[in-house]
Amino acid sequence: MDTPHQPTDRVTRRGLLVGGLLASGVATLAASARAQDHSGHSVAPAEPAPTSAYDAPPPHLGAHGNMTTVGEVDFEANGFDPSALLTDWDVGTPSIENGRTVRTFEIVAEDKEIEIAPGVMFPAWTYNGRVPGPTLRAKEGDRLRIVFRNFGSHPHSMHFHGIHSARMDGVPGAGLIGPGEEFVYEFDATPFGCHLYHCHALPLKRHMHKGMYGAFIIDPDPALHPEFDASARSRLLGTPENAQWQEMVMVMNAFDTNFDNENEFYAVNSIPNAYGNRPIRIEKSRPVRIYLVNVTEFDPINSFHLHANFFDYYDTGTQLTPTLKTVDLIMQCQAQRGILEFSYARHEPGMYMFHAHQSEFTELGWMGMFDVVEA
Amino acid sequence: MSDTVVPAPRHSTWRLVAWIALPLLVLAAAIAWIVAADPLRGFNNGAPPVEAITFERTVLDDSGISVLIRAGGSEPMTIAQVQVDDAYWQFTTDPAGPLQRGATAWISVPYPWVLGEAHRVNLVTNTGATFEHEVAVAVPTPVATPGMLLPQAIVGLIVGVLPVAIGLMFYPALRNASRGVMDFVLALTIGLLAFLLVDMTFEALELAVESAALFQGQAMVILAALATFLILMGIGRRSGTPAGLALAFYIALGIGLHNFGEGLAIGAAFAAGSAGLGTFLGLGFAIHNVTEGIIVGLLPGYASIGIAAPIVKARPPLWSFVALTLVAGAPAVFGMWLGSLSYGPQWSALALGIGAGAIAQVIVEVTAYLLRQHRGTGKAWLSPPIVTGFLAGVAFMYVTAAVVKI
Numbered sequence: 001m002d003t004p005h006q007p008t009d010r011v012t013r014r015g016l017l018v019g020g021l022l023a024s025g026v027a028t029l030a031a032s033a034r035a036q037d038h039s040g041h042s043v044a045p046a047e048p049a050p051t052s053a054y055d056a057p058p059p060h061l062g063a064h065g066n067m068t069t070v071g072e073v074d075f076e077a078n079g080f081d082p083s084a085l086l087t088d089w090d091v092g093t094p095s096i097e098n099g100r101t102v103r104t105f106e107i108v109a110e111d112k113e114i115e116i117a118p119g120v121m122f123p124a125w126t127y128n129g130r131v132p133g134p135t136l137r138a139k140e141g142d143r144l145r146i147v148f149r150n151f152g153s154h155p156h157s158m159h160f161h162g163i164h165s166a167r168m169d170g171v172p173g174a175g176l177i178g179p180g181e182e183f184v185y186e187f188d189a190t191p192f193g194c195h196l197y198h199c200h201a202l203p204l205k206r207h208m209h210k211g212m213y214g215a216f217i218i219d220p221d222p223a224l225h226p227e228f229d230a231s232a233r234s235r236l237l238g239t240p241e242n243a244q245w246q247e248m249v250m251v252m253n254a255f256d257t258n259f260d261n262e263n264e265f266y267a268v269n270s271i272p273n274a275y276g277n278r279p280i281r282i283e284k285s286r287p288v289r290i291y292l293v294n295v296t297e298f299d300p301i302n303s304f305h306l307h308a309n310f311f312d313y314y315d316t317g318t319q320l321t322p323t324l325k326t327v328d329l330i331m332q333c334q335a336q337r338g339i340l341e342f343s344y345a346r347h348e349p350g351m352y353m354f355h356a357h358q359s360e361f362t363e364l365g366w367m368g369m370f371d372v373v374e375a
Numbered sequence: 376m377s378d379t380v381v382p383a384p385r386h387s388t389w390r391l392v393a394w395i396a397l398p399l400l401v402l403a404a405a406i407a408w409i410v411a412a413d414p415l416r417g418f419n420n421g422a423p424p425v426e427a428i429t430f431e432r433t434v435l436d437d438s439g440i441s442v443l444i445r446a447g448g449s450e451p452m453t454i455a456q457v458q459v460d461d462a463y464w465q466f467t468t469d470p471a472g473p474l475q476r477g478a479t480a481w482i483s484v485p486y487p488w489v490l491g492e493a494h495r496v497n498l499v500t501n502t503g504a505t506f507e508h509e510v511a512v513a514v515p516t517p518v519a520t521p522g523m524l525l526p527q528a529i530v531g532l533i534v535g536v537l538p539v540a541i542g543l544m545f546y547p548a549l550r551n552a553s554r555g556v557m558d559f560v561l562a563l564t565i566g567l568l569a570f571l572l573v574d575m576t577f578e579a580l581e582l583a584v585e586s587a588a589l590f591q592g593q594a595m596v597i598l599a600a601l602a603t604f605l606i607l608m609g610i611g612r613r614s615g616t617p618a619g620l621a622l623a624f625y626i627a628l629g630i631g632l633h634n635f636g637e638g639l640a641i642g643a644a645f646a647a648g649s650a651g652l653g654t655f656l657g658l659g660f661a662i663h664n665v666t667e668g669i670i671v672g673l674l675p676g677y678a679s680i681g682i683a684a685p686i687v688k689a690r691p692p693l694w695s696f697v698a699l700t701l702v703a704g705a706p707a708v709f710g711m712w713l714g715s716l717s718y719g720p721q722w723s724a725l726a727l728g729i730g731a732g733a734i735a736q737v738i739v740e741v742t743a744y745l746l747r748q749h750r751g752t753g754k755a756w757l758s759p760p761i762v763t764g765f766l767a768g769v770a771f772m773y774v775t776a777a778v779v780k781i
Binding site: 068118272273360365 | 456503
């Protein structure tokens with residue numbers, strides 16, 4: 001088995017170089033310090049400096065000004081674009097068997113070097129060559145058939161958060177397959193909600209943070225929920241009610257690029273600041289629904305905070321009434337997920353930020369902007 | 376006879392050239408083959424390139440934080456992103472583009488740093504490896520303006536020249552000293568120098584560890600010390616063992632090199648923002664350096680007793696007092712200047728290594744001088760004044776150094 005990236009201790013732990021300043025050197029500094037003008041440090045440049053930390057940022061930098069990653073990711077080379085990924089539903093290939101809808105999904109696991117931040121290459125393990133993997137979407141009660149082929153260099157599986165038999169669980173001995181092998185997972189789409197799937201090969205942490213996860217959305221069948229018919233219809237992809245909504249999937253994830261069990265980059269849908277650099281267009285007259293999934297490794301929780309607005313939250317999406325009403329921040333532990341619903345109908349158009357409210361995550365890339373427009 | 380002898384060397388000269396050329400040609404052929412055939416290819420296991428970065432300089436000013444880095448990777452390296460205190464920041468790389476092995480570049484971040492607090496700069500390369508550098512105490516980096524050179528020179532004079540001048544004041548007292556007193560003083564000098572030698576060597580090796588791997592800092596320090604020692608010994612013994620004024624100048628040179636290295640280190644620490652670590656240290660350092668200065672101050676004393684004639688004590692010329700003071704003290708000023716413009720730790724290490732070599736030479740020569748003085752006296756040269764002098768020298772340096780060590 002290869003170990004694709006093994007920085008040595010020397011490489012990763014080079015900090016503290018300055019810690020041991022020359023003792024005797026330091027000593028005389030007393031005298032020298034007095035010779036210096038230490039009247040106070042001011043950020044305002046005495047002469048035109050190239051940039052100042054507090055200047056209003058140029059529009060393309062979003063509200064974070066100088067505090068952001070530099071450059072752009074080559075989405076074409078990566079093979080996926082975070083803006084397109086928001087609404088890229090994979091509904092499989094539907095067919096009818098015995099009067100029942102069967103959806104067949106084809107998923108391959110493959111090793112792929114992806115640019116997870118501008119200029120930073122990461123040796124990812126992917127589903128269908130992208131991180132997060134395809135957003136699988138089905139209707140409650142559909143029969144799902146997922147043909148999974150492992151073209152990667154390690155054993156992999158697809159472990160669905162849903163209801164299925166032990167044989168279909170995607171754990172060692174039940175659908176975990178070696179390189180070059182194939183397995184077909186088959187089960188009913190239930191319960192409706194916002195779920196996820198991920199590789200359950202061991203070590204789990206490594207297989208997760210290398211990129212093996214994706215959203216798994218089951219829309220409610222309105223026929224089964226007559227008392228919440230309108231809500232169920234609005235959730236069901238393909239209905240006119242659903243078309244009114246501006247739906248998107250956001251997978252909160254992170255990358256540990258130096259493999260020290262701490263993340264260097266945080267984002268939704270993999271690319272730090274992607275939606276800050278290219279804000280998500282929102283028509284203010286139409287409501288917004290976000291399928292939010294947290295797959296961040298190493299940090300126990302992640303969060304979502306919406307600026308200048310409040311939302312209703314459906315934890316795990318398995319209810320048609322909100323579990324939290326009128327909040328502007330929710331948190332999710334690892335593998336927790338839910339649905340956010342909100343509207344900008346009464347707002348003035350403009351840029352509205354969203355981000356994790358762990359400042360560290362935000363400042364390491366997990367932030368984005370809604371460009372709310374009149375429409 | 377000459378007909379047969381003369382061509383023979385010519386013939387053997389060509390043969391010699393051929394014998395030298397042959398292995399060189401084989402070497403060239405071997406290199407060409409290794410490059411062309413790449414027989415080591417089989418060892419390529421797909422591992423990512425080895426990456427190494429050394430932070431050589433940090434500048435904090437109105438436009439933010441800048442660090443001078445030196446790449447030491449097996450392949451050219453690219454800094455893809457920069458974190459300061461766990462946040463990504465816009466930055467510029469100058470010069471732009473990948474960093475060849477051994478190349479340096481400035482990374483500048485418009486970061487609103489906070490006076491007196493700590494910051495961490497973390498560079499993320501294109502492979503995702505990270506290299507962290509801590510700014511222990513953020514203070515504005517002194518700018519190398521003409522206005523700054525003067526205060527630094529004053530500091531250098533305080534550190535380097537003033538103690539020497541104070542030491543000079545012992546000269547009258549020593550002029551007519553007895554053999555026992557002179558033995559004590561010479562042994563004291565050796566003790567002081569021995570402490571400096573040990574201290575400097577470790578200081579140099581510490582700095583060597585901080586410098587980029589490609590400088591092989593530790594080997595560089597040892598070799599520089601050895602080379603300096605041999606060169607100075609060679610020069611000094613060109614015409615017999617040095618004595619008198621010449622010996623005095625060698626001692627001054629050794630201390631001067633030490634002060635230069637120390638000046639570099641002070642300047643570097645200054646630039647790195649450690650200036651605020653405690654004003655009380657200034658006094659301790661002054662005391663410590665006066666001890667050093669005493670050695671130099673005694674030099675005219677050595678000179679006077681050293682100028683051979685047993686009875687006549689030559690009075691050294693006045694200019695020698697000034698010259699000795701400058702040779703021993705002024706390098707501290709230059710060291711301060713260079714150090715605050717702050718070259719990488721490898722240069723401070725090199726300067727300290729050279730200084731260690733120079734001090735070793737002085738120890739050898741002063742010891743030799745002491746031995747010569749005792750030759751033929753029939754007494755054990757390790758007399759009580761000499762032993763106590765040596766121990767007192769080491770102990771005094773140790774105690775005063777304790778004040779300035781952090």
